[in-house]
Amino acid sequence: MKWPEHSFVFPTELGGRLRDLRKRAGFSQDELARKMGRPGRHAGSLVSRLERGGVKYPSFALVADFLRACGAGFGDVLDILDRYTRQPRVDEQIVSGALARIETQLPEPAAKQVRRYNAQVEAPKEPAARPGRTPDPLKRLERARRNAAAVRVRQAVNRALREQACNNMPVKPTMLMVETLVAHGQKVFTILRAGLKDGPDAVEQRVAEAEAWLVRQEVPQAAVRWMTDVTRQVFEQMKRSGELDWLPNLSLSELDKKLLARPKPRRVARPPQAPQVDPWDEWKKARGELVKRIWQEAQELLRREAGPDAPTRLYNRIMDELCVIVDMADPAGTKCRDQIAACIAQPGYTRYGVAPEPAQRFADFVVLRYEELRRSLPKPPYHLIRPTSVPPD
Numbered sequence: 001m002k003w004p005e006h007s008f009v010f011p012t013e014l015g016g017r018l019r020d021l022r023k024r025a026g027f028s029q030d031e032l033a034r035k036m037g038r039p040g041r042h043a044g045s046l047v048s049r050l051e052r053g054g055v056k057y058p059s060f061a062l063v064a065d066f067l068r069a070c071g072a073g074f075g076d077v078l079d080i081l082d083r084y085t086r087q088p089r090v091d092e093q094i095v096s097g098a099l100a101r102i103e104t105q106l107p108e109p110a111a112k113q114v115r116r117y118n119a120q121v122e123a124p125k126e127p128a129a130r131p132g133r134t135p136d137p138l139k140r141l142e143r144a145r146r147n148a149a150a151v152r153v154r155q156a157v158n159r160a161l162r163e164q165a166c167n168n169m170p171v172k173p174t175m176l177m178v179e180t181l182v183a184h185g186q187k188v189f190t191i192l193r194a195g196l197k198d199g200p201d202a203v204e205q206r207v208a209e210a211e212a213w214l215v216r217q218e219v220p221q222a223a224v225r226w227m228t229d230v231t232r233q234v235f236e237q238m239k240r241s242g243e244l245d246w247l248p249n250l251s252l253s254e255l256d257k258k259l260l261a262r263p264k265p266r267r268v269a270r271p272p273q274a275p276q277v278d279p280w281d282e283w284k285k286a287r288g289e290l291v292k293r294i295w296q297e298a299q300e301l302l303r304r305e306a307g308p309d310a311p312t313r314l315y316n317r318i319m320d321e322l323c324v325i326v327d328m329a330d331p332a333g334t335k336c337r338d339q340i341a342a343c344i345a346q347p348g349y350t351r352y353g354v355a356p357e358p359a360q361r362f363a364d365f366v367v368l369r370y371e372e373l374r375r376s377l378p379k380p381p382y383h384l385i386r387p388t389s390v391p392p393d
Contacts, residue, residue, distance in 0.1 A: 006090045012053040019051040025070040035069040098250045105248040137260040161185040185231040192235045279381040305358040
């Protein structure tokens with residue numbers, strides 16, 4: 001059986017502790033093997049290999065049988081096992097090892113700065129909003145790589161600019177001027193590097209703005225222009241050498257990448273659910289069918305009372321308003337009767353051929369029929385609508 005690379009390996013110290021327990025019990029290796037229930041000819045060699053650490057992955061049952069035969073318990077070896085279980089988790093060990101390898105690929109000043117940054121990132125912060133959720137280790141290592149590369153480039157640029165400013169500047173510089181010009185060079189270098197994506201026009205404009213700002217701080221313009229040219233030369237040299245694209249090597253094995261990768265969330269198959277019906281939509285649909293039915297029944301009355309030339313579209317609108325009035329108020333009440341009378345007497349209806357007497361008889365039929373049939377509607381979801389059900393006698 002192939003054991004995982006990061007699995008527990010039987011430590012030599014634990015084998016020595018088992019040997020001491022056997023000797024304290026006064027048994028030879030062959031005698032202990034028989035007391036463990038292993039009377040074979042070569043059982044003593046198994047005990048010997050276990051004590052010497054020759055069995056890298058002993059089973060739990062083998063160690064338990066050994067302790068039982070010696071009259072000991074797991075408490076006698078608990079301190080050794082606890083030292084193993086208190087070690088960082090496997091993924092934490094992989095990340096720590098990769099960070100250490102990043103530091104070894106940097107000069108000491110850059111490595112020290114990267115080490116300080118990594119310590120700040122690894123420091124415990126306020127508890128996460130979602131318990132059990134930790135940052136993605138692979139993304140964490142990628143950020144560490146890019147930070148290390150940025151620190152390396154920044155320190156190399158700083159060293160080159162400082163050397164040029166101290167040795168080759170046309171004017172005699174002061175310490176304050178050197179620091180100011182080096183900071184300006186770092187800013188120009190950042191602009192040039194961002195210009196690989198932004199384009200040359202944006203680069204020249206931002207460089208000119210940086211130079212103008214420094215000249216306003218009473219720094220000689222010739223020195224500012226000289227530092228800008230030196231920075232351009234350093235940038236082109238690092239670009240040709242490929243130093244701008246350098247990234248430290250993490251040296252992660254395929255197993256390490258699999259252990260650090262976030263598992264994909266499993267999709268839980270949910271049972272199909274019945275579509276949710278909105279009570280308001282259901283009520284409006286049932287009410288619409290009811291109003292259509294009443295309108296079909298009112299056609300005969302309308303032809304008889306108002307004649308074949310009656311304005312049916314206006315009567316249809318009147319019927320809609322009457323049904324709304326009945327939904328809100330009891331037809332037997334004075335308020336409802338006043339609203340019905342005001343509805344059919346609207347000037348917008350009477351002006352276009354709705355006669356008062358046919359309209360009154362039409363209204364009486366619609367109100368009576370709608371009040372009778374609306375009891376079959378489901379319970380209205382809106383509290384201002386009158387209940388449709390009739391209380392039992």
